[in-house]
Amino acid sequence: MLDLWEKLKVKEKQALILFKKALLLIQEGNYIESEIQVSKSLLLLKGTTNYELLFSAYSILGSDFEKLEEYDNALKYYLLADDILKLMKKNDPDFDSRFNYNLTASINLSFIYKRSFSIKLIELIILVMLLLNLIWN
Numbered sequence: 001m002l003d004l005w006e007k008l009k010v011k012e013k014q015a016l017i018l019f020k021k022a023l024l025l026i027q028e029g030n031y032i033e034s035e036i037q038v039s040k041s042l043l044l045l046k047g048t049t050n051y052e053l054l055f056s057a058y059s060i061l062g063s064d065f066e067k068l069e070e071y072d073n074a075l076k077y078y079l080l081a082d083d084i085l086k087l088m089k090k091n092d093p094d095f096d097s098r099f100n101y102n103l104t105a106s107i108n109l110s111f112i113y114k115r116s117f118s119i120k121l122i123e124l125i126i127l128v129m130l131l132l133n134l135i136w137n
Contacts, residue, residue, distance in 0.1 A: 011044045011045070011048075012044070012045065012048055012050055012053070014044050014089045015040075015041040015042075015045045015048075015053065015057075016041075016053060017109055018037045018038070018040050018041035018044070019038060019041045019053065019056065019057055019060070021037045022034040022035075022037035022038035022041065022057075022060055022064075023060065025037060026060060026063060026064060026067070029067075031064045031065075031068050032064075032068070033059055033066045034060065034064050034069075035064040035065070037062060037066065038057050038060050038061045039061065041057050042054075042057050042058075042061070045057065047079035048057070050082050051087055051088045051091070052088070053092075054081075054084045055081050055084040055085055055088065055105075058077045058078070058080040058081035058084060059077070059078065059081045059104060059105070059108060061077040062074045062075075062076075062077035062078040062081060062108055062112075063108070065077060066111070066112060066115075071112055071115050074112050075109075075112045078105070078109050081108070082105045082109065085105050109135070
């Protein structure tokens with residue numbers, strides 16, 4: 001019988017396989033199926049300390065939602081990835097000097113904030129135009 005540690009490692013390997021499948025699907029443009037696979041991966045990663053895989057999984061999930069133009073969900077998962085990044089930095093002070101995770105997280109968040117702001121601005125302009133139209137007519 002597998003002990004708890006071995007069971008956790010098996011789950012992490014299964015999660016990694018599902019994550020890699022999600023990566024292939026996102027590259028093919030199949031964002032919904034990618035989202036399903038990475039969600040399954042995240043379920044298997046509950047309780048793990050494999051922060052790099054968690055960061056990557058949340059980032060891919062954010063990317064899936066971004067491509068599906070579900071910007072609120074994309075932001076949610078990009079922020080979760082950012083939280084994991086903070087844990088990685090806390091556990092390893094030299095982390096930033098070896099990896100580009102911080103850059104990846106910053107770029108992802110900036111795109112979502114830009115798109116969300118643009119959409120909100122367009123909605124506001126349309127609302128103002130409709131109100132002006134009601135006033136003038």
